[in-house]
Amino acid sequence: MPDPISANQVAIESGTSLGKDAWLRLKKNKFAVLGLFFFIFVTLLCFITPLIPGLLADPDSTDLPNRGLPPGEGGFLMGSDSLGRDLFSRIIYGGRVSLGVGFLATLVSLTIGTVYGSVSAYVGGRTDSIMMRIVDILYALPFMIIVIILTTFFGNELWLLFLAIGAVEWLTMSRIVRGQVLSLKKQEFVEAARSLGLSHANIIFRHILPNTVGPVIVYTTLTVPAVMLLESVLSFLGLGVQPPAASWGSLIKEGADHMRTSPWLLAFPSLFFSLSIFSLNAVGDGLRDALDVRASKD
Amino acid sequence: MSYLKVRDLHTHFGDVRAVDGVSFDLARGEILGLVGESGCGKSTLSRTLMQLQPSTAGSMVLDGTDFVSLSPDELRRRRLDFQMIFQDPYASLNPRHTVFSTLAEAVCTRRPELSGDTLTQEVAALMQRCGMNPAAMRKYPHEFSGGQRQRIAIARALAPQPKLLIADEPVSALDVSIQSQILNLLQDLVDDLELTMIFISHDLSVVSYLSDRIAVMKSGKFVEVGEADQVFNRPEHAYTKELLTAVPSIDTDAIALRLAS
Numbered sequence: 018m019p020d021p022i023s024a025n026q027v028a029i030e031s032g033t034s035l036g037k038d039a040w041l042r043l044k045k046n047k048f049a050v051l052g053l054f055f056f057i058f059v060t061l062l063c064f065i066t067p068l069i070p071g072l073l074a075d076p077d078s079t080d081l082p083n084r085g086l087p088p089g090e091g092g093f094l095m096g097s098d099s100l101g102r103d104l105f106s107r108i109i110y111g112g113r114v115s116l117g118v119g120f121l122a123t124l125v126s127l128t129i130g131t132v133y134g135s136v137s138a139y140v141g142g143r144t145d146s147i148m149m150r151i152v153d154i155l156y157a158l159p160f161m162i163i164v165i166i167l168t169t170f171f172g173n174e175l176w177l178l179f180l181a182i183g184a185v186e187w188l189t190m191s192r193i194v195r196g197q198v199l200s201l202k203k204q205e206f207v208e209a210a211r212s213l214g215l216s217h218a219n220i221i222f223r224h225i226l227p228n229t230v231g232p233v234i235v236y237t238t239l240t241v242p243a244v245m246l247l248e249s250v251l252s253f254l255g256l257g258v259q260p261p262a263a264s265w266g267s268l269i270k271e272g273a274d275h276m277r278t279s280p281w282l283l284a285f286p287s288l289f290f291s292l293s294i295f296s297l298n299a300v301g302d303g304l305r306d307a308l309d310v311r312a313s314k315d
Numbered sequence: 316m317s318y319l320k321v322r323d324l325h326t327h328f329g330d331v332r333a334v335d336g337v338s339f340d341l342a343r344g345e346i347l348g349l350v351g352e353s354g355c356g357k358s359t360l361s362r363t364l365m366q367l368q369p370s371t372a373g374s375m376v377l378d379g380t381d382f383v384s385l386s387p388d389e390l391r392r393r394r395l396d397f398q399m400i401f402q403d404p405y406a407s408l409n410p411r412h413t414v415f416s417t418l419a420e421a422v423c424t425r426r427p428e429l430s431g432d433t434l435t436q437e438v439a440a441l442m443q444r445c446g447m448n449p450a451a452m453r454k455y456p457h458e459f460s461g462g463q464r465q466r467i468a469i470a471r472a473l474a475p476q477p478k479l480l481i482a483d484e485p486v487s488a489l490d491v492s493i494q495s496q497i498l499n500l501l502q503d504l505v506d507d508l509e510l511t512m513i514f515i516s517h518d519l520s521v522v523s524y525l526s527d528r529i530a531v532m533k534s535g536k537f538v539e540v541g542e543a544d545q546v547f548n549r550p551e552h553a554y555t556k557e558l559l560t561a562v563p564s565i566d567t568d569a570i571a572l573r574l575a576s
Contacts, residue, residue: 032413032454205407208367209468212399213424213475214391223420227411 039231042307049303052296059293063112076106077261088281098271098282108286111263115290118178118264119245125183126244127237130190135221135229137191138198149195152188160185168256178257182247186240193236197229231308238301242294249290265290318343318511319479324373326356326363333359334370335535341479341511348526348543349515350558356535357515358402361483364513365399366390377479395425397479398472403488404464408456414442414467415452421474445470446500462493469500473508480505480512486521498525519558523547531555 043049084100098104137148164181171177201207202225210224249266251257258264263271265286272283317340326334333356341347351357362368364375366382375382377396385393401407408417418438423429429437439449445466456464465485472480482501486494502525505512516522522529522543529546531539531554539552550556 029453030450032451032458034413034455035410035457205401205403206409208362208365209399209401209407209471210409211367212365212394213421213471214394215420215424224409228409230411 036230039304039307043303046303046306048299049307052299052303055296056293056300059112059289059296060116063109063116066109067113076102076110076263087279088285098275098279104268104282104285107263107268108265108289111258111265111268111286112289114175114258114262114264115245115248115266116293118175118182118248119241122179122182122186122244122248123237123240125179126186126190126240127233128187129183130187131194131226131229131233133187134191134194135198135226138195139202139217139221139225141202145195149192152191155184156188164251164256175258178248178251182244185247186244190233190236190240193232194229197232198225201225201228235301235305235308238297238304242297245290245294317341318345318378320374320376321364322374322376324360324363324375325371326359326368327371332535334363336373337532337535337537339530339537339540341513343478343511344505344509345528346505346512346514346526348522348529349513349532350517350519350522350529351532352517352558355532357517357532358483359535360532361399361481361513361515364481365397366394367399395475396477397481398475398477400465400469400472400480400482400485402484404461404468405456405488407468408464408471410456413453413455414438417456417467418442418452418470418474421471425475441470441474442467444473444504446496460493461489462497465489465493465497466500469497469504473504478511480510481515482512483515484517485514487516487518494521501525519547531558 084097088104098107133148133152137145160181167177167181198221207220207224210220215223245265248257248264249269252264252266253270255270258267260267268286269283269290272279272286275282319341321340322338324334324337325332335356337360339347349357349360359368363370370383373383377393380393382390382393412420415435415438418441419434422434422437422441426437435452438452442449442452447463447466447470451459456467459467465488469485485501486497489497498521501512501514504510512525514522514525519529523546526543528541529539529543530537531546531552533554539546539550539555541551546555547559550559
């Protein structure tokens with residue numbers, strides 16, 4: 018019988034977790050890192066700068082004598098719009114709405130989709146069939162028509178926008194998670210956990226869900242831009258954010274209306290919007306490569 | 316009084332009778348070797364014994380308790396008495412848990428009161444017992460070789476202090492050079508801890524190395540059960556003979572002759 022040893026007598030070597038491993042691989046992908054930093058920069062810009070008093074002009078205060086000024090003139094960094102409002106300030110405030118919708122709706126879809134998908138797959142059998150048929154039915158409903166009906170009944174509320182977008186986006190997430198859980202629950206380490214008599218909640222949350230994290234993270238980073246696009250489409254159609262409040266989508270619509278006289282009104286919001294989505298997609302792509310454990314290990 | 320008594324156990328998947336009326340007794344401290352070709356129902360039998368797969372009919376009495384009739388809650392408590400070692404050490408460990416968290420979780424199923432230093436010591440002792448360096452306890456499964464992973468899996472199976480161990484082809488996924496190390500480890504553990512074991516393999520020579528008795532399985536049924544020596548040297552059933560002749564052997568005389576010339 019070996020001597021009982023205590024933890025502080027041996028030098029315990031630290032290991033490399035799969036997450037750390039993936040991060041090291043992501044760091045090598047210049048494009049993804051650039052995207053990540055750019056997106057963090059834009060997010061901070063949109064959420065921090067309005068908190069500093071005196072830095073930004075009031076996005077809603079009109080200045081009719083100075084309307085339609087090109088960038089740099091009259092103290093407007095990115096010009097002024099047809100009512101003389103500061104475009105830069107409106108982009109920053111609009112970014113809060115666009116990014117906020119993006120994050121919140123994604124969070125909603127992530128939560129619902131993960132729980133729904135994992136329960137459906139883990140329980141299996143008839144429950145699984147019924148739950149997945151419900152998803153199929155929801156999938157078949159035309160999204161735009163539902164949003165139009167919702168807005169005509171309840172008015173143009175921002176929370177309705179979250180609800181409508183979140184309600185659509187969780188469907189795909191639940192399918193992805195279900196597929197993952199279906200293959201994971203047959204794995205021997207899950208059977209080993211069952212042999213140890215662990216509770217179902219314990220098995221799902223400690224053993225199964227952490228292993229779905231790769232595809233889920235990738236899909237999440239790709240959902241944020243998808244949601245932002247949806248929001249801008251709705252705002253463009255006049256179903257989303259109502260004036261005088263702005264989102265990137267509604268700013269692009271205003272810009273499109275004055276494209277001939279003041280092209281910067283279209284150019285700057287579009288630039289912010291497309292660069293943010295572009296960088297998020299780069300991060301998502303990089304993460305997909307980095308988290309694909311099998312591609313680099315073994 | 317036999318420790319495990321299995322009577323007329325059936326596990327069917329629709330029309331497929333994977334386990335089709337198996338009965339046997341196992342005495343305390345005995346090692347039963349279970350052989351048969353791929354698809355004969357060995358793994359289903361082990362999964363049924365582990366209660367990972369519900370049986371269709373039959374009874375399974377461990378130490379006087381009939382497992383088939385237990386409620387799920389009671390079953391969850393009693394199943395700590397028997398643990399399983401799986402075939403594939405690459406699939407049987409959660410890739411996101413360190414060795415410590417895998418083993419600590421298993422230790423705490425039996426002794427939830429352990430924590431902090433005592434838990435660390437217990438895990439370290441388990442690792443040493445299975446021939447591993449406790450310094451590696453904060454590492455992740457992908458940082459180990461197949462043989463070491465199987466040692467971790469064995470340590471996890473031992474953590475709840477089981478009485479019956481079911482080893483489902485524990486060495487078939489390993490290099491030949493590692494196989495004997497793992498087999499010796501299992502032999503030592505069974506002797507030291509007075510375990511009862513069911514050892515499953517498709518390889519008769521591996522089974523005969525460890526087992527006291529051997530059961531030969533074909534199409535969901537036991538065709539022959541007997542002392543290891545007897546089954547290996549004087550098989551009675553035609554299928555056992557067929558299995559024995561199918562074991563590839565190396566003609567050492569021929570090799571010596573070739574080397575000499």
